[in-house]
Structure formats: structure tokens, C-alpha cells
Amino acid sequence: MNTGFSKFKILSVLLLIASTTFFHYFTVLTGHHYYIFYRELYFFPLVLAGFWFGLRGALLTSIAITLAYLPITIIYWDHFSTDDLTRVVEIVLFNTIAIIIGILKDRERERYHQLVMAESLAAMGRAVSAAAHDMKTPLIAIGGFTNLVISKLRKIDQGTGEAPEIITDVQEKLAIVIKETERLENMVKEMLDFARPLPLQKSKENLRQIIEESAAIVEASASTKQIRIVNQTGEDLPPASIDPDRFKQVLVNLLMNAIQASPPGEQVTITGFAKAANLAIDVTDCGCGIPLDKRAEIFDPFFTTKKEGTGLGLPIAKKIIDAHGGKLEIVDNQHTGLSFRITIPL
Ligand SMILES: Nc1ncnc2c1ncn2[C@@H]1O[C@H](COP(=O)(O)OP(=O)(O)OP(=O)(O)O)[C@@H](O)[C@H]1O
Ligand SMILES: [Mg+2]
Numbered sequence: 118m119n120t121g122f123s124k125f126k127i128l129s130v131l132l133l134i135a136s137t138t139f140f141h142y143f144t145v146l147t148g149h150h151y152y153i154f155y156r157e158l159y160f161f162p163l164v165l166a167g168f169w170f171g172l173r174g175a176l177l178t179s180i181a182i183t184l185a186y187l188p189i190t191i192i193y194w195d196h197f198s199t200d201d202l203t204r205v206v207e208i209v210l211f212n213t214i215a216i217i218i219g220i221l222k223d224r225e226r227e228r229y230h231q232l233v234m235a236e237s238l239a240a241m242g243r244a245v246s247a248a249a250h251d252m253k254t255p256l257i258a259i260g261g262f263t264n265l266v267i268s269k270l271r272k273i274d275q276g277t278g279e280a281p282e283i284i285t286d287v288q289e290k291l292a293i294v295i296k297e298t299e300r301l302e303n304m305v306k307e308m309l310d311f312a313r314p315l316p317l318q319k320s321k322e323n324l325r326q327i328i329e330e331s332a333a334i335v336e337a338s339a340s341t342k343q344i345r346i347v348n349q350t351g352e353d354l355p356p357a358s359i360d361p362d363r364f365k366q367v368l369v370n371l372l373m374n375a376i377q378a379s380p381p382g383e384q385v386t387i388t389g390f391a392k393a394a395n396l397a398i399d400v401t402d403c404g405c406g407i408p409l410d411k412r413a414e415i416f417d418p419f420f421t422t423k424k425e426g427t428g429l430g431l432p433i434a435k436k437i438i439d440a441h442g443g444k445l446e447i448v449d450n451q452h453t454g455l456s457f458r459i460t461i462p463l
Contacts, residue, residue, distance in 0.1 A: 126165075130165055141158075145189055145193070167214075171223045179216075190205065245312045246309065249308035252305050263298065308429065315440045317441065320358070322356060325350045327359070328398070338376055343381050343382045351390065355396070367434040367459065368398070368400070372387070379403060379454065386402075388401070395443075418432045443459060443461035445459050
């Protein structure tokens, strides 16, 4: 919010309270009956503060008005006369109206914020989808032609029996082109996964088995950092109705993040368990963790702190879990790292 404009709003509210208090006291002390009119003017700053600043602002204003109004109520107290009761009711009204306006305003702001987020996510999804779709064809062509050139070079190589240095050099460079193209193809696949609707092919699956298979996929990456992946899931977990491939995609994303965040030699734990009418899976690492104020941000599309990351791993994982009617969240962890919890209904 513009700070200059905020200051103007705060000053306006304070000025309205001060001027109303002045005229209210002046008319009461001089015995004028206009004081009935002036005390009603307190509703102006109250309503304005509620609209401008929400619940907190409205409450602070109603407290200020109560403090300004209280001395007159006490000084002119006359054994529960009608005037006394009117003043007490008025004070209760100030505070009740402040709470109602404040809550309504805060709720409206929250809804507006959600709407803007949903709109911008949908727009981003459409843009990403169009860009990724256009990138797919040239990438396939680059990968295909590079492979063709490599195989032709191999033939020249076999024909001469001995590869000239320049051919070996070209082969090495082309291998880099292939590797980078694969990386780009992967990114495009992730972008399309994020942007497109997600049809699920559900079946009854043994979660322990799915966890084992996901751990096997990331095993090579884990062992290069001497990280142990420990599956602590019990044997007695009931079967879950899930899309097995999509679910593995989520677990692989979470496990890869855990491995990348962990120092060498550490352990990543994955635990599936039944929790009331739900099934839960915790993926816990002893890595660098994430500061509290950054926790909401890591689910934003394209948020990454990694040199080669796309920042789509967690948004896609969240999208898949949402499609299963479940939720993906960060839970408190006794270790130093981070713990992600997937919860899906049984
Ligand atoms: N287990 C974790 N410990 C610490 N930070 C994490 C962890 N998991 C995710 N993060 C943070 O959240 C960010 C976003 O994660 P996300 O998986 O969405 O993208 P990425 O891993 O950066 O890239 P990508 O998964 O697309 O290759 C990461 O860059 C990292 O900063
Ligand atoms: Mg990731």
C-alpha cells in the first residue's frame, strides 16, 4: 500500500475521533442537547477504519473511541439512569460493529487475494503451456539430428579405422548437445505437466511397494552423495486408490529435493502410515531446511534456489496430490532438515 496514502488515512481517522470527542465533551459540558448527535459521529471513523485497515484497525479505533467516551460515562453516571444505559449500549455497539466490519473486510480481502492468485496461475499456465508446446518440436528435431550426425561420424570413424582428432572433438561436443537437449526436453515435459489438466488412472495399490520403487529410481543419485534412503513403512498399510505413476512422480520429486538438500553421508527417511481416515507419507531429511517465511514460496511455480532447477517439482507434486483429493504440506520436524507430508483419503 502507498505509505503516503496510508498516513493520510490514519490521520483522517485520528482527526475524526479527536474532533468528535471535542464537540461531544463541549456540548455535554455546556449542557447542550446536541451531544446526542455528536456521539453518533463516532461511527464515521469506526466504519472508515474497518474498511481501510480490516479487523486490527477497526479494533484499535473502537478501543480509542471507548477510552475517549468512558470518562463522560463515569463522570455523569447516575444510578443506572436511561442515559447511563444508552451510553453503555453505545460502547458495546462501537466494539461489536468494529468486530463485524473488520471480520467482513478481512474475509473479503482474503477472497480477493485467492481470486487474483487463481487468475494469475491460470494465465501463467496457459502461457507456459503454449511456450512449452512450441519448444517441443524443435527440441525433438535437434536431438534426432544430433544423434544422426553422431552415428554418421561413427561410420567415418569405423571406415578410417582410426579417428582423426577433430572427429573425436566433434563427437564430444555433440554428446554435450544431446545431454543439454535431454535436459531441455525434461523441462518442457515438466512445464506441460504443470500447465495441463491431470487425468488420473487410479487403481488399488500397495503404498509400501510404490515407496520402494520410487526409492529405487533415486538410488543412483543418493549413492553418489553416500545418502541412505530408509523406508520405515509398516507391512500392514491398507491399499490406496492412487495413480501409481503420478504418485511415484511425486515421491521421486520429494526424494530428489531431500537428497539435493542433504549433506553427504546423511539419511533420508520415508514413512507411510495410516492416520484416522487418511494415509500419510512423510519424507524427512536432515538437510539445510527452509526458513519459516520462505515456506509458502517454495510451492510457487518457478521458485528455485538451484542452478539447474526449474522450480516446478513441488508445484507439480502439489497438483498431483490435490488431484487425488489430498494435501502436500511441510510439517514440523525434530531433525534439522525438512519434512514433507502427503495425506490422501483412504
Ligand atoms: N527438502 C528440502 N530442503 C530444503 N529446501 C527445499 C527442499 N525441498 C525443496 N526445497 C526448496 O524449494 C525449492 C523449490 O523446489 P522444487 O522441487 O519445486 O524445485 P527445484 O528442486 O528447485 O527444481 P526442480 O525440482 O524443478 O528440478 C528448491 O529450490 C529449494 O530451495
Ligand atoms: Mg525439485
